[in-house]
Amino acid sequence: MRALIRSSLLVGATVLATDAPASELGDAGRGEKLFSQCKGCHQIGRGAENRIGPHLNTLFGRKAGGLEDFRYSKSMARAGAAGLEWHAETLDGFLENPRSIASGTRMSYRGMKDDGQRADLIAYLRVHSDSPRDIPEADPTASGTDHDVDPEILAIAGDPEYGEYLSSECKTCHQSDGGDDGIPSITLWPVEDFVVAMHAYKEKKRQNPVMQMMAGRLSNEEIAALAAYFGALEED
Amino acid sequence: MALNRRVFLGTTAALAATLTAPAAIGQARPRVVVIGGGAGGATAARYIAKDSKGAVDVTLVEPTRTYFTCFFSNLYLGGFQELADIGHTYGTLAADYGINVIHDWATGVDRDAKTVTLAGGHTLSYDKLILSPGIDFVDGAVPGWDVTQQNRMPHAYKAGSQSELLKAQLMAMPEGGTFAMIAPPNPYRCPPGPYERVSMVAHLLKQNNPTAKILVVDPKEKFSKQALFEEGWAKHYGGMIERIGPDFGGGNVKVDAQAMTVDIDGSVETVDVCNVIPAMKAGRIAEIAGVTEGNWAPVNAADMSTKADPDVYVLGDAAAQGDMPKSGFSANSQAKVCANAVRGALTGSKVFPAKFSNTCWSLIAPEDGVKVGATYEATPEKIASTESFVSQTGEDADTRAATYRESLGWYQGITADMFG
């Protein structure tokens, strides 16, 4: 019954390591130029239709082999039936070496070896899928800051004012006067309980998807700062 | 703890902070004017006043004395909320936070003189101006409809009298009659809003008028939480709801408010109640201020300042910011980032990196709640989504009931966060 959390964190591990703050998937402009390698078989954009290969609009979130009016290889159809969906990370693997994902794919392309080029191409493909502005559940368009490693975040994590700033995000739902009506109160929670609960959300051991998402983007230090802030807050 | 704390908005903001901070001391307090006391504006005014502890002079301009939240206005249509429960006043913002609340319309902005003129004739000076005026409708978006027709064909997309009117029309609908909704094109406020409304109207009619029909005319191929809504409609309201998408002419619609007809790609239907939700644009004052491009006001993701003017900020529905949906939750989230940046620029307080989030809950039927959410961060280009989730089809009743209760808690939380 768990809601699926979609994240693009896995795209190009090498990109992430050097680039902790939020960054777009890649450069869609450069990706458009790279797409010329695909154009012989695939259409994308307004009016795109299936040709030798399937059209690539609204590709993100599509099941592999998922267009009803296109005849896929058995291999691709099987991958889809087994649960393969197209997201940034699965496309990354496929584009690097198509046959490693679907050994009998009819796509004759041998693969794009350069991580950065793949990221650019994926960013371009992403432009032609659902916009998160209109369909909020659509795939992300950027990879988030890794707060556990970003030196800028780490430098301020112990700052009580930073804790207060972070807490403003909690207060959209959790009332600071301690009211709890469908959303539990977190005011005056013992620090230790708070920290344990937030880590359980971060590791997805607790189930609520909103909290998994909110806790998932906090570093250990940020969780500690928040615990201290809410633990000290008086019910007003 | 780091001694040389960094200002995260880069060198220009750091410079601005050091330049303006000394000027603020000993002289008149720096002035912030906020136009619009909704999800974005009320939150921004409250956070700047609260966190600056009186160091910043905050004026909030809002014409209505009672703000009815659009959020939960669909639940009012469905009979799950009273209209009075979704109305909020500004007394606490004035009394407890020292905000100067002026109930008037802003009619002009002079960005060179840094002044705002009000319909009542007064002029306000500002150091920083925050606009959160919500939406207005695009003229001619649905041929045959304009605001002069809104009593025959309500939009109910600004809550209050329009919500009450639509509900009265639904209650008075003849037995077995037809309710039509003309859904808006992207982008518009609250992506799941029209479809939650369809659910709530269906619930109301199921109780009072079970043979009635619902016709949704939609220019969009797909919409948020579609699989969840369609599953719920089949389960709770089987056969009552028909949606005509663009492949059947849903994008080519005209209305005649006197005749109560809807012309869908040449085929004319007579309906009993017609809810027209036209295409939207930024609240007009944003255009008057000269900070819009096309229908919306482009902003910088790090602090919500406009691309046109670093001292003018736009929040919420009116902003073109990137990936965030136009929602009350988003406007509230953006307001806190903006408040932190504005206070930093005016008083030299620390400015922390922008973080945004959104969750939209929708009620499909009693105890059947669903949600969609995402987190966002500022990149140089836009506010970009970094993670998202959505409720799943086939969830058990307990999960759905808990999700609904969560939305009730969120409503208490966000309104307290806006109005104190």
Ligand SMILES: Cc1cc2nc3c(=O)[nH]c(=O)nc-3n(C[C@H](O)[C@H](O)[C@H](O)COP(=O)(O)OP(=O)(O)OC[C@H]3O[C@@H](n4cnc5c(N)ncnc54)[C@H](O)[C@@H]3O)c2cc1C
């Ligand atoms: C049916 C419906 C359901 C919704 N449900 C949800 C939901 O469940 N969750 C959610 O998060 N969002 C929801 N929303 C969206 C939410 O209401 C808006 O996104 C949010 O209100 C936007 O905030 P804002 O500050 O941009 O504008 P608003 O909240 O609309 O505030 C704008 C204010 O500015 C004032 N104003 C305008 N022009 C001027 C002027 N010239 N001078 C002075 N004041 C001015 C107006 O009077 C108004 O009070 C829903 C919307 C609708 C229509």
